[in-house]
Amino acid sequence: MLSQEVIERFAPILHFHPFERYFPCSLEWLLRHCCLRHTRSSLRILQPSQVDLLTHWQANHPEGSTPYLDIASSGYGGHLESAPCYVAVQEWDNCFEITYLMLYAYQGAQTAHWHLSRRPYDCLVRDFGRHQGDLEWVSISLDKESLQPLEIGLQAHGKVRVVPWSRCPRQQEHPLVRVALHGHCCALMDEPDRVIQRRLGGVLSICDLYSSQGQVWRPGELRRIGLDESGQPISQELWAKFQGRLGRPLDNHFRRLTRLDGEPVGILPRLLGRLVRLAEGRGWLPNFIRQAEGTPAPGDPGRWFIHGQRKSGPPLRQCPY
Numbered sequence: 001m002l003s004q005e006v007i008e009r010f011a012p013i014l015h016f017h018p019f020e021r022y023f024p025c026s027l028e029w030l031l032r033h034c035c036l037r038h039t040r041s042s043l044r045i046l047q048p049s050q051v052d053l054l055t056h057w058q059a060n061h062p063e064g065s066t067p068y069l070d071i072a073s074s075g076y077g078g079h080l081e082s083a084p085c086y087v088a089v090q091e092w093d094n095c096f097e098i099t100y101l102m103l104y105a106y107q108g109a110q111t112a113h114w115h116l117s118r119r120p121y122d123c124l125v126r127d128f129g130r131h132q133g134d135l136e137w138v139s140i141s142l143d144k145e146s147l148q149p150l151e152i153g154l155q156a157h158g159k160v161r162v163v164p165w166s167r168c169p170r171q172q173e174h175p176l177v178r179v180a181l182h183g184h185c186c187a188l189m190d191e192p193d194r195v196i197q198r199r200l201g202g203v204l205s206i207c208d209l210y211s212s213q214g215q216v217w218r219p220g221e222l223r224r225i226g227l228d229e230s231g232q233p234i235s236q237e238l239w240a241k242f243q244g245r246l247g248r249p250l251d252n253h254f255r256r257l258t259r260l261d262g263e264p265v266g267i268l269p270r271l272l273g274r275l276v277r278l279a280e281g282r283g284w285l286p287n288f289i290r291q292a293e294g295t296p297a298p299g300d301p302g303r304w305f306i307h308g309q310r311k312s313g314p315p316l317r318q319c320p321y
Helices: 004-009 027-032 050-055 267-281
Strands: 013-015 034-038 044-046 067-071 085-091 095-107 110-114 121-126 131-143 149-156 159-164 174-179 186-188 194-200 204-209 222-224 256-259
Antiparallel strands (some): 085 095, 110 121, 110 204, 121 256
């Protein structure tokens, strides 16, 4: 398995948007600001420990109950000064795959772009798109013999985008990565500042916003996380086995549009906001738009944090972290 020296050599340098308010944190920070609960039981553990998460690790148990962390708003901002970068390493036939994971307590309101103006501008849709808990990541594949990087994988909205290492901007061997405002998905330094995900007519576009002008984070601590082939944690990060949710469900509402700094917008955006709130009040908006579950924990069966050799399929493209 790879040495800590190799893992540290390729750790990404993250650049946040200047309006970002929700930064990475350690699990210890998260646990100090939450309560462990079950969806169908009376379990309540304030400021749980990792041992508590290991004790109540199993989803859909008992009687269909699922454990989750109810995160207090006091922890939403995270704590960049003490935040580690969590690392999972997997071995494939011809390469190693290093995944650098960032834990967030909260994802903020949806970023968008308003088109109907002489000077179109970026804005926030409050309070759509927000949810508790967030795990984002960057993966790098290394040649097994030379330990030289082959590709870098970038996660955004459940999809993996793979870029050859030769096209990856970097400082020495550290990839230069930008983090989307509030959404926290990752892009490379030289990629566009605005990536449109969905257009709502010619009025508004849902998009990811990137910038190189905000806070820069060089992770000072890299902690290994994962499960062995028997399903047990490989390190002191016992939460690797926790199958519940990092966050309670939130009911999102369209409150208003604002500029990125919170300042109000013009008459047309406010009129649109009133129309959407009217539709929401009359039950015309489907529930899946309004309901936001907490993010799945590392032990969720849909995530691949199992250490040990995996021989089928290409790396990076198949890892639904």
